[in-house]
Amino acid sequence: MGEFELIRNFFAAAPCAQGGEGVALGIGDDCALLAVAPGEQLAISTDTLVAGVHFADPCDPFLLGQRSLAVAVSDLAAMGATPVAFTLALTLPTVTADWLQDYARGLNLMAQGCGVALVGGDTTRGPLSLTMTVFGRLPSGQALVRSGAQAGDLMCVGGELGNAAGALPLVLGQRTADPSIAGSLLAHYWSPQPQLALGRALRGKATSALDISDGLLADCGHIALASKVGIQVERSKLPVSAPLVAFLGQAGAEEAALSGGDDYVLAFTLPSVELPGLLAAGWPIHVVGRVVSGQGVTLLDNDGRDITPQTRGYQHFRETT
Numbered sequence: 344m345g346e347f348e349l350i351r352n353f354f355a356a357a358p359c360a361q362g363g364e365g366v367a368l369g370i371g372d373d374c375a376l377l378a379v380a381p382g383e384q385l386a387i388s389t390d391t392l393v394a395g396v397h398f399a400d401p402c403d404p405f406l407l408g409q410r411s412l413a414v415a416v417s418d419l420a421a422m423g424a425t426p427v428a429f430t431l432a433l434t435l436p437t438v439t440a441d442w443l444q445d446y447a448r449g450l451n452l453m454a455q456g457c458g459v460a461l462v463g464g465d466t467t468r469g470p471l472s473l474t475m476t477v478f479g480r481l482p483s484g485q486a487l488v489r490s491g492a493q494a495g496d497l498m499c500v501g502g503e504l505g506n507a508a509g510a511l512p513l514v515l516g517q518r519t520a521d522p523s524i525a526g527s528l529l530a531h532y533w534s535p536q537p538q539l540a541l542g543r544a545l546r547g548k549a550t551s552a553l554d555i556s557d558g559l560l561a562d563c564g565h566i567a568l569a570s571k572v573g574i575q576v577e578r579s580k581l582p583v584s585a586p587l588v589a590f591l592g593q594a595g596a597e598e599a600a601l602s603g604g605d606d607y608v609l610a611f612t613l614p615s616v617e618l619p620g621l622l623a624a625g626w627p628i629h630v631v632g633r634v635v636s637g638q639g640v641t642l643l644d645n646d647g648r649d650i651t652p653q654t655r656g657y658q659h660f661r662e663t664t
Contacts, residue, residue, distance in 0.1 A: 359454035375462035388418035394471035408449025415475035424479030426459035492570035498632035506531035508603020552611035573637030
């Protein structure tokens with residue numbers, strides 16, 4: 344099967360490739376054309392997933408289709424953007440019709456759930472990897488960024504943490520669990536749900552934001568560095584789920600929440616005056632700490648003592664000395 348036949352058969356005909364609001368021209372030409380309304384900005388982000396690094400190989404291609412798009416769209420949520428379109432650069436060691444059919448099915452399911460259209464990309468031969476570039480729109484000047492946190496702000500997250508990290512031993516076949524526990528954890532790993540609506544609700548309220556991909560402590564560090572502040576995280580306030588605690592124990596669940604990564608839950612700083620209204624509106628916000636003067640991230644125990652670990656999250660290229 345040639346490149347263009349592959350694109351036509353598995354991607355161009357998918358429902359998610361039929362255009363939508365903001366898409367002036369989709370798959371079929373040298374470039375796609377996106378339309379941005381006056382007074383709006385375009386948010387753009389790229390994510391690459393590599394077999395054996397970001398996901399087990401082999402794995403279920405239907406689940407991989409969902410995950411590969413969700414982790415990219417989550418970056419749009421972190422900026423408070425509304426998804427418009429995405430491109431897919433797909434590198435495959437071999438062309439297998441069944442694999443492509445299942446992958447495209449999972450990809451389409453997530454795309455339709457997120458309201459984002461496939462508008463182009465590329466296919467090539469090589470070790471399995473997937474690169475997504477996502478495009479979103481938002482009112483000019485209202486993007487959520489990492490650099491606005493102020494001393495006195497609350498450090499918040501948009502949901503439970505650690506579930507995807509807890510699922511990793513199940514994904515790798517290292518452990519088993521009761522289906523009621525395994526199903527919950529695996530759903531967070533394979534089909535994370537980008538917090539798009541929460542991101543939009545935080546526009547004009549949150550002073551900084553990002554999505555948690557490398558672990559709470561590591562990603563809070565990005566906010567602290569960009570905003571030139573310190574962040575204190577209280578271990579006793581970490582929101583962890585009952586299935587995660589049942590699987591890993593309380594201490595293990597907290598470690599997964601702090602440094603496991605792959606949550607794709609929003610972390611953001613918020614003036615305390617904004618919290619009651621957001622909670623009253625039903626948003627699943629948990630306060631896990633606060634912003635202080637200084638620099639870096641500190642983890643505190645129940646007595647306020649510094650128990651910050653040396654390893655704070657996942658890094659692709661860790662320097663050695």
